[in-house]
Amino acid sequence: MDMRSSVAALVEEAEQQIHDQVWRLTPSDRALARDTEAGLRDVVGPRDVQEALPQIKRLEHLRETLAVLAISLARTHGRLAWFLSGALNALEPILGWRALPADRGGTFGTVLPRPEEYTEAEDAVRRLQDALAHITASPVDLGSVRADPQANGD
Numbered sequence: 001m002d003m004r005s006s007v008a009a010l011v012e013e014a015e016q017q018i019h020d021q022v023w024r025l026t027p028s029d030r031a032l033a034r035d036t037e038a039g040l041r042d043v044v045g046p047r048d049v050q051e052a053l054p055q056i057k058r059l060e061h062l063r064e065t066l067a068v069l070a071i072s073l074a075r076t077h078g079r080l081a082w083f084l085s086g087a088l089n090a091l092e093p094i095l096g097w098r099a100l101p102a103d104r105g106g107t108f109g110t111v112l113p114r115p116e117e118y119t120e121a122e123d124a125v126r127r128l129q130d131a132l133a134h135i136t137a138s139p140v141d142l143g144s145v146r147a148d149p150q151a152n153g154d
Helices: 003-019 027-043 047-051 055-074 078-090 092-096 115-136
Strands: none
Touching: 003 078, 003 115, 027 055, 027 078, 027 115, 047 115, 055 078, 055 092, 055 115, 078 092, 092 115
């Protein structure tokens, strides 16, 4: 499974758990998700901005996303920690990438990713950004929502 698909499956599971109220987000969950989302947006920007960067900078930014996720993971527990751990696992291939050619000697098992792999990883990070933004949204108190009688022509 590629990174986009892994993140999409992770996000789908999180959304389902939130919808089913299996995962009840606390105010601290929401605050940490908001901080994590902001951190990810700081390092991976829009597609056109990222694609204009040299590959070494793109890899630097992707590695920074792993750091943002790891720091957030260290600050929480429960379902948010599981979600962040899943995100790190989905983006794990980045750890084996290098941006520089190997002049002589070994590369410690690292590989040069194809340009489309950078795009795939960056798209996966943007999907995480969007999911975390959704998580931080304030819950709607359905008891306070009243139907507008004129909306149905009543």
